[in-house]
Amino acid sequence: MAVKEHKPRLITLPECFNCPYGTKYFREYAEHIPDGYTSQQLSKAALDNQIYLIGGTIPELGDNNAIYNTCTVWGPNGELLAKHRKMHLFDIDVKGGIRFKESETLSAGNDFTIINVDGHKIGIGICYDIRFEEMARLYRNNGCEMIIYPAAFNMTTGPLHWELLQRSRANDNQLFVVTTSPARDTSAEYVAYGHSMIVDPWAKVQKTADEHEQILVDDIDFSLVEQVRQQIPVFSQRRLDIYSTEKKSK
Numbered sequence: 001m002a003v004k005e006h007k008p009r010l011i012t013l014p015e016c017f018n019c020p021y022g023t024k025y026f027r028e029y030a031e032h033i034p035d036g037y038t039s040q041q042l043s044k045a046a047l048d049n050q051i052y053l054i055g056g057t058i059p060e061l062g063d064n065n066a067i068y069n070t071c072t073v074w075g076p077n078g079e080l081l082a083k084h085r086k087m088h089l090f091d092i093d094v095k096g097g098i099r100f101k102e103s104e105t106l107s108a109g110n111d112f113t114i115i116n117v118d119g120h121k122i123g124i125g126i127c128y129d130i131r132f133e134e135m136a137r138l139y140r141n142n143g144c145e146m147i148i149y150p151a152a153f154n155m156t157t158g159p160l161h162w163e164l165l166q167r168s169r170a171n172d173n174q175l176f177v178v179t180t181s182p183a184r185d186t187s188a189e190y191v192a193y194g195h196s197m198i199v200d201p202w203a204k205v206q207k208t209a210d211e212h213e214q215i216l217v218d219d220i221d222f223s224l225v226e227q228v229r230q231q232i233p234v235f236s237q238r239r240l241d242i243y244s245t246e247k248k249s250k
């Protein structure tokens with residue numbers, strides 16, 4: 001079914017959608033933002049369809065020659081609203097499973113990114129960022145009702161943690177969590193887990209894709225956010241006299 005038939009307000013794409021996901025490819029595929037080819041195409045797509053477009057991620061060539069894993073966000077007039085550079089680099093070494101070191105070629109971003117869509121604040125994170133609950137908490141503390149993570153989990157951690165992490169972040173912070181993954185390509189060097197997902201503020205899986213190429217379309221009822229927060233008011237029950245999660249100035 002064509003996406004156009006649904007007249008979506010917001011579309012989000014996967015991590016590294018214009019580049020094979022591997023450290024040896026990032027510099028070769030890196031582009032400047034917003035004048036690079038991919039940025040220009042994303043801008044045009046947002047304008048042509050009058051949508052908010054969360055442009056997955058692309059390898060970004062920074063002014064300092066460093067490369068970032070960056071999500072661009074485009075408004076309905078084709079304007080660049082924000083760019084989020086992945087804050088936590090995916091460096092793991094799971095025995096008998098997967099070893100990956102984004103830090104071999106990528107630099108980390110230092111900024112949180114919140115966009116406003118029709119009065120709703122949405123935080124942006126990228127894949128491995130979802131493991132860091134403090135980041136999601138700070139988005140929640142700053143009024144976010146949803147966090148969107150373009151992502152590409154793998155076949156070792158995906159089955160174990162993909163849904164768990166999304167439901168955890170949604171439950172901890174009583175907000176929507178939306179992830180977009182590439183489909184699974186078993187012939188690729190890095191095999192993505194797939195299973196793009198929408199989790200609601202009750203931490204229920206509202207909609208999920210499977211591992212195949214698929215477009216997930218759904219409505220978001222933001223009133224659920226307030227319902228959960230009123231009925232389970234953990235945010236006013238925190239012992240902030242004893243502990244807190246704070247952003248440091250950098």
Ligand SMILES: NC(=O)CCC(=O)C(=O)O
Binds near residue numbers: 129
């Ligand atoms: N692209 C990524 O950041 C992958 C993160 C991942 O798979 C994980 O287990 O975390």
